[in-house]
Amino acid sequence: xxxxxxxxxxxxxxxxxxxxxxxxxxxxxxxxxxxxxxxxxxxxxxxxxxxxxxxxxxxxxxxxxxxxxxxxxxxxxxxxxxxxxxxxxxxxxxxxxxxxxxxxxxxxxxxxxxxxxxxxxxxxxxxxxxxxxxxxxxxxxxxxxxxxxxxxxxxxxxxxxxxxxx
Amino acid sequence: xxxxxxxxxxxxxxxxxxxxxxxxxxxxxxxxxxxxxxxxxxxxxxxxxxxxxxxxxxxxxxxxxxxxxxxxxxxxxxxxxxxxxxxxxxxxxxxxxxxxxxxxxxxxxxxxxxxxxxxxxxxxxxxxxxxxxxxxxxxxxxxxxxxxxxxxxxxxxxxxxxxxxxxxxxxxxxxxxxxxxxxxxxxxxxxxxxxxxxxxxxxx
Numbered sequence: 001x002x003x004x005x006x007x008x009x010x011x012x013x014x015x016x017x018x019x020x021x022x023x024x025x026x027x028x029x030x031x032x033x034x035x036x037x038x039x040x041x042x043x044x045x046x047x048x049x050x051x052x053x054x055x056x057x058x059x060x061x062x063x064x065x066x067x068x069x070x071x072x073x074x075x076x077x078x079x080x081x082x083x084x085x086x087x088x089x090x091x092x093x094x095x096x097x098x099x100x101x102x103x104x105x106x107x108x109x110x111x112x113x114x115x116x117x118x119x120x121x122x123x124x125x126x127x128x129x130x131x132x133x134x135x136x137x138x139x140x141x142x143x144x145x146x147x148x149x150x151x152x153x154x155x156x157x158x159x160x161x162x163x164x165x166x
Numbered sequence: 167x168x169x170x171x172x173x174x175x176x177x178x179x180x181x182x183x184x185x186x187x188x189x190x191x192x193x194x195x196x197x198x199x200x201x202x203x204x205x206x207x208x209x210x211x212x213x214x215x216x217x218x219x220x221x222x223x224x225x226x227x228x229x230x231x232x233x234x235x236x237x238x239x240x241x242x243x244x245x246x247x248x249x250x251x252x253x254x255x256x257x258x259x260x261x262x263x264x265x266x267x268x269x270x271x272x273x274x275x276x277x278x279x280x281x282x283x284x285x286x287x288x289x290x291x292x293x294x295x296x297x298x299x300x301x302x303x304x305x306x307x308x309x310x311x312x313x314x315x316x317x318x319x320x321x322x323x324x325x326x327x328x329x330x331x332x333x334x335x336x337x338x339x340x341x342x343x344x345x346x347x348x349x350x351x352x353x354x355x356x357x358x359x360x361x362x363x364x365x366x367x368x369x370x
Contacts, residue, residue, distance in 0.1 A: 015224075015227075016226075016227045016228065019218070019222075019224070019226040019227060019228065020226065020228050022218070023214055023218065023226055023228075023229070026214040026217060026218070027210075027214070029213065029214065029217070030210045030213075030214075032213060033209055033210035033211075033212065033213025033214060034206050034209055034210050034213075035209070036206075045207075045210055048207065053228075126222065
């Protein structure tokens with residue numbers, strides 16, 4: 001059974017790693033930065049940032065992966081809201097359904113919770129610490145520090161591996 | 167900050183004429199297309215950098231290097247299109263040009279007061295005066311570019327004074343960009359002349 005990789009402690013990390021990690025969560029504001037109100041732009045920016053930084057260090061890659069994957073639910077919620085609005089108002093030219101405004105409130109609350117969590121994770125990353133998100137935190141940990149992290153990375157780079165169980 | 171373009175002894179007239187008549191097609195169009203998308207990314211990073219500087223007083227080093235490379239890319243493109251350098255300018259932030267030097271010292275800390283001052287009043291005390299002066303200078307640069315074109319055509323070279331003046335215009339633009347992009351706290355001088363003494367260089 002392979003062992004998990006030791007988590008880096010704040011004093012072991014360089015300032016550059018901390019800066020790169022904190023910026024991963026700030027990709028939530030990418031749409032504002034680009035001035036393009038597209039609901040999926042934040043996710044695309046987080047993904048691009050992850051692709052650029054995934055090979056820099058485990059700490060940076062962990063935060064980029066967590067920031068990117070944890071954006072998927074809110075992005076889907078936002079896309080559904082915008083899609084509903086465009087479908088009813090622009091395409092079908094009909095009144096919005098009764099559940100639309102409750103849905104907007106739900107989407108707004110979800111986004112606010114996510115933003116708050118992201119800012120907290122961002123501050124933790126700036127200090128060289130790790131904050132685990134629900135579900136996505138465990139996924140990111142398994143991907144970069146868990147027992148299978150080395151095997152996963154080796155498989156991703158096309159290296160030859162021993163048979164399962166060895 | 168150090169920005170320079172090495173003046174070449176002689177120009178290839180074939181390449182020069184090709185660039186004059188078809189440069190827009192094989193240089194400007196592909197560069198502009200790629201720059202458009204990379205520019206969106208760059209503006210996202212600028213926006214994020216602003217907030218990072220506000221809270222930490224530091225410019226993220228990776229973002230800083232990216233932006234220096236972006237400026238170098240723009241300058242590479244301008245240098246070739248203004249006939250200050252020859253050869254095809256490399257597309258992408260990883261590229262370089264043998265004639266062009268751009269070195270920007272990485273600031274260990276940046277003033278948050280200046281950051282806010284620039285954000286709210288930068289238009290008045292930086293953009294307007296500099297753009298007014300640069301506009302006049304760009305007209306002169308355009309005239310010199312036109313004269314240089316004939317000079318290259320008949321003599322195969324650009325007079326050094328004209329060359330240095332046009333390089334100075336680019337240098338001024340770089341300094342202005344660096345200041346407005348919060349990459350330095352030093353107010354840009356109203357001049358295209360190189361800095362009197364080289365400072366500590368962190369990023370090339």
